[in-house]
Amino acid sequence: MKCADCQKYLPLYLDNECEPREKESIKAHLETCEACRNIRNRLQKEAEAISEAIGMERLPDSFTRSILEQLEPYPVVQQPQTEAVQEVASAPLRKRRNVFWKRALVAACAVVILSITAGALISPAFAAYISSFISRIGGEFGLKRAAEQGFNTPVNQSVTDQGITLEIKDIVADQTRLVVSYVLKDESGNVLPNLVIRYYEENRIYLTDGAGNMISHKPHGLSQGAGYADLLFMLKKPPNDLIVHFEMVNLKPAALKQGNWKLDVPVNLEKSIQATKFIPVEGEAASFHGIDLDFEGVTYGPSATRFVVATRRTAEEKEHIEKLTDPGGALEGTSVGDYRLHYRIEDEAGAVITSQTNPGGNRHIYFSPGYSYPLEEGGDGAWRWYGAFVPSVAEEKLWFVLEAIEKTEQADLLIPFRPADLASNPVTKQDDKFSSIFTIKRMEKGTDPTTNESVWLISLTGKMLESDYPRWKLYDEVGKTYEVRTDYSTSVVSGSIDSEINELEQTLIVTGLSTLPDQLTLSLQTAQKRYTDINWKVAIPPNTP
Structure with missing residues (x-):
């Protein structure tokens, strides 16, 4: 050292x-x-x-x-x-x-x-008694280090309404991200125990440049620690001057009161941009399961190290997806063809620094489809994926390793059942191809929560890779199709960071069905398949002077 x-x-x-x-x-x-x-x-x-x-x-x-x-x-x-x-x-x-x-x-x-x-x-x-990023108990090392090096903007602006104060403490910003540290206080100046604020519906928290041009419509994430909370904006190629806008009318569940909390906080990134370095990587491209990949490079910023991977569908894959989703196609209007990456960052000893499947530790910052951008060329299915992690104090040799590609594909799972027998004999069907299993538990009369009309409701459970509700079609004995959609008020998909499999409880609303047939068939339209037979490892260039 x-x-x-x-x-x-x-x-x-x-x-x-x-x-x-x-x-x-x-x-x-x-x-x-x-x-x-x-x-x-x-x-x-x-x-x-x-x-x-x-x-x-x-x-x-x-x-x-x-x-x-x-x-x-x-x-x-x-x-x-x-x-x-x-x-x-x-x-x-x-x-x-x-x-x-x-x-x-x-x-x-x-x-x-x-x-x-x-x-x-x-x-x-x-x-430490000035920057909240340094003085806080715990917290991310990358933000602490950036604040130590002077890449933070002390703010200490506040606005009070309905006895609740929104106080912006500090901001760390560079070319990889902008993080706002804030607290909520009661009338006595005590920090509220719940600092989570909603930044959707009637509330707006957004980012513009100095001229008012939109940079980000909302934060990409929120985290809460001991006596503080952080809002994360992922940045792509930010200008020198940014403004964080707070237009809040509801601080539920922390305040449980309607009011008006409005702040505009300017941030200058000139110093941090000058301290940021992008190192391109040439010749690291590969193709797996209909997806072309290119590791474009790595950015070293004051608070984070960020890599970027460009992806696009191959010509054959693109043609296949278009046939399925074109008007009149078998999967029109579905998410077939969507894909995402699973990766890890490892050191020269093979130890995992951070991972998409199980981030863990304190070096993971972000990586998900929510942080991807459409490529300027390549059309639908072409993306740039940005992943950031906290850099080490000591010099280290790291590698990006692609673990898997997860794709939404056409499913061929059919579950025939007799509605009258479900109460005593639920029907279970396993799909080994997509690592999923579903059980139809009952079918009964109910009410459409949207229209209050009388409809048939199908209740089912499952285990699957998907983190979203699966889409189904329903057929009777003569092949007639009935419209099926999810009742989101009674359905839930749950999972944990320790498991790749999600638990499903889903209620399906069936319309257009008057008399209940003796037999019906529920057909799964799409499912996610994870391909792990991939061997793509790219050396991350070090941050050398």
């Missing part, structure tokens, strides 16, 4: 925020480098001094007013000063009536001067 890298990340090392491997690299460097040990010792002393200076009870809300009431003008004393002290003492000096306030001020100034005179290396130990 180089001295520059060691010194840059010493504060994280001292705060036990490094991963075990990174911690060992810094520890080994300190054993052989006296200069870095001296800096470590200085940072430890500084942190202790700051802790002592601020280690007092929380000041009352009337603190500022009380000080101002006890101040009176005092003439400025002109005398030679060092450059560091001149900046602190440039404001007019005032005489205090109360000795206690004077002592408190001296302690606070000691902390400020200590941080200013620490030299070229400014420790985040003091910045």
Whole structure:
């Protein structure tokens, strides 16, 4: 490890925020480098001094007013000063009536001067009380490091309505993402336990450039930690100036009150864009199961490392999908032909750094179809997929490994059943090709929740790869087709990060069926199939000067 890298990340090392491997690299460097040990010792002393200076009870809300009431003008004393002290003492000096306030001020100034005179290396130990990304308990290492390096924008803007305050604390932004840290507070200034806010329906949180052009209609995600919450916007090629807009009328479930919370927060990315590097990768293309892939390169930003993979259907695959989905086709209006990637990032020892199937750890940031963009060329089915993870403090050799391609294909699963027998004899059918199993449990009269009309309802359960509701067709004994759609008010698809299989409870609404036939057949239209016979491994170029 180089001295520059060691010194840059010493504060994280001292705060036990490094991963075990990174911690060992810094520890080994300190054993052989006296200069870095001296800096470590200085940072430890500084942190202790700051802790002592601020280690007092929380000041009352009337603190500022009380000080101002006890101040009176005092003439400025002109005398030679060092450059560091001149900046602190440039404001007019005032005489205090109360000795206690004077002592408190001296302690606070000691902390400020200590941080200013620490030299070229400014420790985040003091910045921790400014940036919410550093001072928070836990949280993602990439955001902490970016804030430490000065790539954060302290905001501290707030708006209050109905006794609820929306306070924007801090923003970290670079070419890979923009993250807004915020809290919700009650009338007493206490942070609410539930900080989740909706950014859809009547609420709007969106991103524009300085001229008002839309960059993102809504955040890509929200996460909550201990006393904070973060909104994530994924960025593609952002301009230097952005504005985060909050237009909130409902803070449910945190506030349970209607109101008006509106803020416009400007962010400048010029510094972080200059610190970002894109490294293209040439000659890494492959084709599997009707999908062409090209690993285009990697972006190294202050808060994240991001790779990009371009995909498109082969000519044969595209023609096949068009025949199925054209007007009059067997699968018109379905999602047949959709696909997604499953990947992992591994180091030279084969250890998984992060994975699409099981992100885990604290280095995964994002990767999903929600973070893909249509290619400018190639038409339908051509995409760019962006995946981001937290970079390591130490140098490392990494590889992108494609684990699987998951495709929505035409299904051939037929489930014949006798409606009258379902109550005592549910029908189960397994589909080994698509790793799914379904059970029709009952068919009975019910009410269409949309039209309140009398309809037939089919209740079924299942286990499947899909994370969405499967689409069905219903046939009678003579081949007549009946319209079938999902009752979303009583249906649910659930899964967990530990399992690739999702649990299904689905209610199907059947219309156009008056008399119940002796036998019916439920036909599955599409299903997802995961192809794992793939061997595509791409070396990620290192971030070298």
